[in-house]
Amino acid sequence: MSSVQRFYDLTLELISILENTQLDRDVKINKVEILLEKRQQAMAGMAPPYSDTEKDLGTRMISLNAKVTKLMTREKLFIQKDIKVLSVKKESTGKYANPYQSMATDGMFYDERK
Template sequence: MSAVDSLHHLTKQLLDEVSGASDKDLRDSHIVNIQDWLEQRDALIKQLQPPYNFEEKRLGKEITEWNSIIHEKLHLLKQEIKQDITQLKIQKSSNQKYVNPYQNTAVDGMFYDKRK
């Protein structure tokens, strides 16, 4: 099996993993799998040698199409994670305000009585 065939097979697995429904409870293992496959793909890409035959060129075109899809899906996953982090920060802040509501009171103003 050539490096292009291995890269094609690994890219297909990565595409299936990224396209699959991501459950928030299983997100950590999902990300670990994606990272492993990306590292393996990086190693395979470094092994590629330029004289390609017709079949390898066809597989290469398919790989580049899949790369754009993978890139979009990873971007969406990143946005989901960012959104979850901001929601967690808001929830943490709300919980802190509930536990200690007078923690952040402003004392910079004064009351002046102008009655004579």
């Protein structure tokens, strides 16, 4: 199997994993990392004299890479949203536990006379 064909197959597998919403996020991230590493190795093995089938796969890979980029961006946005929700929840829990912690002491009057 040529490096171009291997890269194409790994790209298709990556897309199927990114589109699968049933997978746990940690499992999905681990699989994506492994596939990206394999794709990097396959890309390094590509050599310039390409056959007609490899050129055809190359043109198809351009659109597949755009799809991978879109899916990875979507996954990144989901993670960012969850991090934001978690930080807001953590902040509100802290305010509930100690409501006077964040009160500003600016404007406090101190009388030195006794």
